[in-house]
Amino acid sequence: MSTRAVSRRDLLKVSALGAAALALPFERVVRAKGISRIAESKLPKPFTVPFVVPPVAKPIRSDATTDYYQMSMRQVQAEILPGVGTDLFGYDGQVPGPTIMASQGRQVVVRHVNGLPAKHPRWSYTPWTSVHLHGSASLPQYDGYASDITQPGQYKDYVYPNMQPARTLWYHDHGAAHTAENAYMGLAAMYQLTDAQERGLPIPTGRYDVPLILSDKMFTADGQLMYEDKSHSGLWGDVITMNGKPWPRMPVERRKYRFRILNASLSRGFRYKLSTGEPMTVIATDGGLMGAPQQVSEIRHGMAERYDIVIDFAKYKIGQRVVLQNLGVKNSTDYDTTKQIMAFDVAAEPTDGTKNEVPSVLNPNPSAMGLTESMSTATRKLEVIRGNGEWSVNGVTWEQIVASGYRKVIANPAKDAVEVWEITNKSGGWFHPVHIHLVDFKILSRNGKPPRPEELGPKDVVYVGENETVRLLMKFEHQTGRYMVHCHNLPHEDHDMMTQFEVGTAGPDPMTAAPALPWTAGLKL
Ligand code: C2O
Ligand code: CU
Numbered sequence: 001m002s003t004r005a006v007s008r009r010d011l012l013k014v015s016a017l018g019a020a021a022l023a024l025p026f027e028r029v030v031r032a033k034g035i036s037r038i039a040e041s042k043l044p045k046p047f048t049v050p051f052v053v054p055p056v057a058k059p060i061r062s063d064a065t066t067d068y069y070q071m072s073m074r075q076v077q078a079e080i081l082p083g084v085g086t087d088l089f090g091y092d093g094q095v096p097g098p099t100i101m102a103s104q105g106r107q108v109v110v111r112h113v114n115g116l117p118a119k120h121p122r123w124s125y126t127p128w129t130s131v132h133l134h135g136s137a138s139l140p141q142y143d144g145y146a147s148d149i150t151q152p153g154q155y156k157d158y159v160y161p162n163m164q165p166a167r168t169l170w171y172h173d174h175g176a177a178h179t180a181e182n183a184y185m186g187l188a189a190m191y192q193l194t195d196a197q198e199r200g201l202p203i204p205t206g207r208y209d210v211p212l213i214l215s216d217k218m219f220t221a222d223g224q225l226m227y228e229d230k231s232h233s234g235l236w237g238d239v240i241t242m243n244g245k246p247w248p249r250m251p252v253e254r255r256k257y258r259f260r261i262l263n264a265s266l267s268r269g270f271r272y273k274l275s276t277g278e279p280m281t282v283i284a285t286d287g288g289l290m291g292a293p294q295q296v297s298e299i300r301h302g303m304a305e306r307y308d309i310v311i312d313f314a315k316y317k318i319g320q321r322v323v324l325q326n327l328g329v330k331n332s333t334d335y336d337t338t339k340q341i342m343a344f345d346v347a348a349e350p351t352d353g354t355k356n357e358v359p360s361v362l363n364p365n366p367s368a369m370g371l372t373e374s375m376s377t378a379t380r381k382l383e384v385i386r387g388n389g390e391w392s393v394n395g396v397t398w399e400q401i402v403a404s405g406y407r408k409v410i411a412n413p414a415k416d417a418v419e420v421w422e423i424t425n426k427s428g429g430w431f432h433p434v435h436i437h438l439v440d441f442k443i444l445s446r447n448g449k450p451p452r453p454e455e456l457g458p459k460d461v462v463y464v465g466e467n468e469t470v471r472l473l474m475k476f477e478h479q480t481g482r483y484m485v486h487c488h489n490l491p492h493e494d495h496d497m498m499t500q501f502e503v504g505t506a507g508p509d510p511m512t513a514a515p516a517l518p519w520t521a522g523l524k525l
């Protein structure tokens, strides 16, 4: 339950409801169930704000092997709600940040400058940062290790190898203890990795391949972001933003589209359904293309997971509206305003009819999915726990990792070892999307039963539901060194459900191999 004091505004709502609920228009009842303090008139009606796509990042230079980018994290004032200026933190001043487009075999280097203020303007913490490219098998010193921080006024160059198969990744802040606030303020963006195999498929591409970055927010009376995580339980906002816009409306053509859906919310899980009841086709998960597409009528989406889906608008008539709805998940606080996400308005015949198929085989060789349990050399048990007012993994917190000089680990697989990890959540009051850095895994089972159809692809986050044990199979390939494993409910992660494992014994030290440096304008990358 919320511990916040009951405000005068709440009292007004309560008395208005008690006295005249029947006479109230629908919207007023809806708002009474929300959490934002801003005037109702400042919230747009659903499906009135135009849909936008985040900008694509441009390299500052390229050479034979590498594309170089430079971005400055800045505080900006932007409009989420029409006509309302809200302070945000953006990569390159954008929320969501610019999408980075990468191809397998070409390295990317990103210089991230921390140009944020020395103190958060309202929450008064120091916004140090650590940038994590979620989904990349990066070296430990470029993985956004939480304590490898970059202070305001410093910069750090991150190197991304891009040797993995095509996938939808995202980069977001991971700074120790303030990941949740930093990500909530806007430090999150997409990164798309493609490869020849994917490019050879007849699936939608170009303007028919659309990023969908979801994030829920709540607003103060004066239009600023409100942060209320209910004693680190989670933050559940009543305003649903898609690519930074509330409940937008997107005109679409009568053909297939690929949507790369990223749930960048701190704590909100979603369950999607189309208002028409028609199925969606899942083609890729966190680690890239599935072996075969899966038709589903519902998708459950925990935080940080990516689901790439194809929706076919050819079956609708021009003028028809298809709403992406949210049926909600257990233990996310839903409001009436969170039951819908965005609308697709079928507006035109296709202007391009090519790349308009979903073949029955998408990926003949999805690496993690080819693993079998007989390859496994160890079974590790991880329990996600609430105890003594703290979140932990097996009773271990990040604080203990720090106290150990960053040496303490919960597992030490050899390089290229295959292992089974069993993650248990004994609570009925929480779900935990658990993320394991570095690896892609195959979900073997959930409480002894097969995973959901949308989970039948390579994953790096798994929804560990209430009273569930999930069994995962993974290979510790690509790198050696220490990597984090944590809950992606970010208030849980910050307080302090995060630990680490080490692959091999001789990997680079994430704290010392490439520390941040003081930033001087004009430094050449
Ligand atoms: Cu998306 Cu360790 O994070
Ligand atoms: Cu990650």
Ligand code: CU
Pocket (backbone or CB within 6 Å): 431, 432, 433, 487, 488, 489, 492, 493, 497
């Ligand atoms: Cu959690």
